Amino acid sequence: MYRVDGPQPFSLTVSDVNHHHSYRAPEDEGEAALHFFRNCRSTRDGCDNIIRSLHVKNPHHKKPNPRQGVTAGPTETIGTAIAERSLKDARSCQTQEAPPLREIPGRNSRNRTRSRNEIVIGGAQRRRDIVPNQKNTNVFLIDTACNSRPKFRVWCSIESWAHVNPGLQIWFIMTSPRISDFEGFPSKLLQKYPNLNIVGADVEKMVEDTPLKQLFDSKKWMQNNTWPVELLSDMMRVLVLWHWGGVYSDTDVISIRPFNLPLNSLGYETNFQIGSAVYSFEAQQSIIWHLMEDMVNGFEPELWGSIGPKAITRVVKAMCDVVDLETLLPKTPVTCGRVTLHPRQTFYPVDYTQSKKFFTKNGGKRFKKIFRRSYAVHFWNKMSKEFMVKKGDKSLYEVAAKKYCPVSYSEATLEADTF
Template identity: 40%
Template sequence: MTRKAKRLWFFLFLSAAAVVMIARQPTYSTRWHRPSVPYHIPQPDLSRSRVQRSAHEVTRQTWWQRALCNFRNSTLHSNPSNLFHLPRLYSDITPKTTDYNIFLSDTACNARPYYRAWCSAESWAGQNPGAEVWYILTSPAADDSDGLVQELKRHYENLHVVGADLDKMFSQTPLDKFFKSGNWTRNTPWPQSNLSNLLRNIVVWLWGGFYSDADTICIKNITHLHNIIAYQYYSDSFANNALMQFEAGHQFIYMVMEYLKDNFKLDTWHVNGPGAATKVLKELCNVTDLDDVLNGTRKCEGVSLLPENMLQPIPHQMWQFYFTKGYGYKFEEKLKSVYVLHTWNKLSEYEPIIIGRDSIYDVAARTYCPITYSHAAFRSAFF
């Protein structure tokens, strides 16, 4: 059976499963009801020692933050007592290449990332207690006015919420000159996406580890995965570096950085992410079709492609399945081989996650990011 035929049968299976699940909704015996306060949510510590620096020092911006953040920093000046200093990767704190590192990032300069992003960070820390999880914020400081960040750090000692000294980090790579030119911030509607497509390669190159976009929920331990990248099919096969793991200094990452140095496109974000990863992987593996790598008929530098049913079980064309009422009923039994749910934020960011709706996202969130879910449920019926 051809790959396109298999995908068609997969879509038909999902559709049929959806019909069955909708029909079964009235018979649920374990319906979840929103608790009043499912977790104790302490008031944040607003003492001066928690900030560690003056408000001016905490909110001071680098050149790239001034170019990237623009108006987004109004939050930083509204109530500086709620802010805490972010130790900067490379200058203040450095991951160990001997650890299994997991990296996520917010390159949109949000002092208060959305609950969905914190849910992602919590799920990665919770499912991988033996790994060090680094959530990188590009904002000069973090706003913890609801106490969520401090509670997450108390519960997950392996979760590190950090800033980044990008000037020093990029200086160790082929992308140094391009980054410091600032061209990635100009004449483009997507400076945040541009930085994301650059930064993921930098952290993996320097320290090695698993990079994940922050529109994911990790539902299974992944620390046995090495030198892998997600496979995605959309009219053709792609290597999607939204989810990838490589050892520090890996040849593939170096080749991607070299390619981006000379071929970075300001008017489209996809070309700089999965497009670049796909082109480089085909060159590295000497193939024209990545299915040869996926099927194991062509080996290349120890790099493996992981199929969609392991990292991206629901394709982006069907992203609504994550948010549909009742679809979360026993979803883990239906997706037994899945490590990560990728919820395609580019398409789904305005779709509300309704508390208690038993959608796949709702069930996954209250199971794998319970602290974040409790904070969200405490304040609203959706997030």
């Protein structure tokens, strides 16, 4: 075990400063590593809202031996772009050196000037590469929009995983080099949940020695389509599970039951397609490698989800040796190779076409009936973001938020009736 370079409270080792974690040096294991700068739990610790930063250092993973029944994706040529949108600004935002911690002015609802911190990811200490003590005990959520102030619904998703799964390490990965500690809210979450970590990512190092490096370096995902933020998220979710294993969750998914499903679990999103909002894989599983290969070969800039749900569906079809996934649905949960497919109720109990149902007044009365077999609930933010959660409406979303993300719900409704 080693010490973090630079100023640190009480000059303790990493494991002592972060008493709820135990870390291993990457050089001891010869594996990918993370940068972690953890927010101090109390002002008595003598430090100012330091959040850990995360990135991969020199990953050297070899391609696994191909497994019978698993094939690479389609080889059709990538289509002509339909938009000229670029993610250059967001990409530079990921890799730029974070500035020092600074105070920014703010006002509360009563117009009283107050001082609130911007938490800088990796800006207060020189970073050292470390990895979590155990693989596959992680839950990753990712923001790829370079957003320094995520919405309350995003925080609700993050908090729910920490609240419902105290035995798992929850990693919120941000592409922004700083996060607004508005009203001290992110710090409140970090203080309440010792298993929650807010981190940054060096994506360029994460793709090294993986099939996704070809697609990432081509920049086609940035320039030749209208969804660069979503495509970056599609890549990052697979990369974190390849390197470290565990569970990936979109930030519009609320955890409502401890995740005790076996790793290498996926869920039906429709009768014909596997969803990509929740992935569960052991680290360096061969199916992840094949998924990355398929994402490269099957990328179509004009097709929504070409490297998301459509990619994982193609790979699962090959693994299960079926043309139509609907034939397996009555048998769920069903295992193909080392992957278990779960029914729609597990993660996607409400179809995206019915997303308004989450926000209907008094809809929460049927919460237990609708979600009785669910482990997590996808709220389809792309379809439902314009529907508001109204305090006191007892909607499905409000019932879930009050129970599974109580701090976020309380903060969101402290001075407003909707969020």
